[in-house]
Amino acid sequence: MPEVQIIDIGDSAARASQAAEELPDMPGERMVLNMGPSHPATHGVLRIVLELDGEVVTKADPDVGYLHRGDEKIAENMTYTQFIPYTDRLDYLAPLANNVAYALAVEKLLGVHDKLPPRCQYIRVMCCELARISAHLLGLGAFAMDTGAVTVFLLTFTEREKIYNLAEAASGARLTTSYTRIGGLMRDIPPTWCGQVKQFCDEFEVSLAESETLLTRNRIWVDRLRDLAVVSKEMAIDYGLSGPNLRGSGVDWDLRKNQPYLCYPDLEFDVALGSVGDCYDRYLVRMEEMRQSVRILRQCLQQIPGGWVNDAQEPVSIPDGKITLPSKQKVLSSMEELIHQFMLVTEGVNCPPGEIYFGHENPKGELGFYIHSRGGGVPYRLKIRAPSFINLSILGELMPGCMISDVPVILGSLDFVMGESDR
């Protein structure tokens, strides 16, 4: 007969006495409210410890790290190519843009970032802009829903579905795309893809106009957003904000313009800027960015080298056996290609010793990779500058003084992703 075990669980009364011991001056007027880590308006697992005086927030302490997976540690233990699938899971609303950012960082370390074939550059730009639209659409839909406008969410999710289909057609996966490779792309886009993108652009412009009709001049929307959580220019720079949050405060900084990469110099687009730096400006900036993305997509469709079908067999990867994998057919018939394939798969792309930082204009802001290499196919240290992480650090400054019902609005206007913030 098993021994009887007495399980002693401290009851609430015992905990109350513990509370009396530990918190002698229990607040009479201030109330501590634990928002998150699982709360629908925190868009993931952000936890904010709010201190309230009635309905007014007096202190906010964001607590991140609930989604920490140790991506930087993992990166030190695998080759550069093997890390690409992990970048899908950073900002999981824009995996295509993360793939491009990471590939460009490693290519900068290799010194081949300006040797990318033009067709590859155009496809990468189209992927980035589709990812931007997709991420902004989710941000907008969730933002509007948290503020009480549920219809917009339905509209934006219909459009996002089409972008997922495009990602699937290009890469084979809807979310975990891993579409780029060091020195190029996994494969060329299918022949029907450009036509689908064009159709998407046409439909999306209509849908975006509809969302805009529902929000931009909506009295409730404007009243709740205007003059809320104002971030001045100086403050935005001081806190290291990036992306639409930085431009919403009127700072003219867009990496696509200021440090151009890929084929962005050949494309015409405007950088949207806010004037006040409140939640409404950040919303307007995102809306305009989506329109500019469509503009970029349309230019890409016109200018893409090789055309929509690529009859001329324009390459999409750098034809260098030391960087990109050779075609499977050649691996099985030629000695040199076999050796290249073997070396690339087992040891990885041989990077020179050195250190680089590459910042990419991701939907959420500047996604940067600092790579410290000591040679070989594995990074010695890979630091991810996650825009969501840095954008969140301003919360403690923004929230005090606002009402508790403003909290979801501020969170929605900052538009962050915890997968990226916590890495």
Add this chain to the structure above:
Amino acid sequence: MTSLEAAKAIKDKFGDLISEPVEFRGEISLRIAEPQQIVEVCSFAKSMGFDYLVDISSLDNYGDDPRWTVVYNLRAIVNGAEIRLKTDVREEKSELPSVIGVWRSANWHEREIYDMMGIRFSGHPDLRRILMWEGYPYHPLRKDFPLAGKPTDLPGVAFTRVTPMEGGPFVTVAGGNDSIAREPRVRVPEDDEVELNARVEARGDNKAMRGQAFGPGPMEKK
């Protein structure tokens, strides 16, 4: 002003403290010999226009002395110039001054480095862990920390503080004789205290139980 000119200006101002600028892939790096003077160098860089702190990262040169390298990536928003400052910190000290007074964005970067590498920043107002939980005993990005992790106790129920309302009026107290005792409209704090003390005494071992994690962590071998 280009990045190289800015680097030369910093070198001229501080002399031997700063190494010769190193260029790799168009990026300029400067090494600062004495980590204690990082704030002076950063303040000067900011006065030259480097108003945007892009990132702070850290390196573990495991097996070398000094063991740590802290890397600051700076940018001037006005003209797009960028510069990288690096400084080495010895393992025995594992501490350098915080640059939070220069750029406020340094706050979370420095907390992250403290959390992941275990380098402390003197003068930081709120140096606690940020990605790992409070009370976690290791620094996971160190090279001597295994990729698979180490067994650790997860914080249990005792880790969270009691809700502030508990013990107040209109909150149910378990174990009362009748509904009035369980949910009193008015609480007399003295009565509560007597009752609670009696209960705590009756439990006896309750105090020893407090503050302990409940059960082994998930990675512990059974």
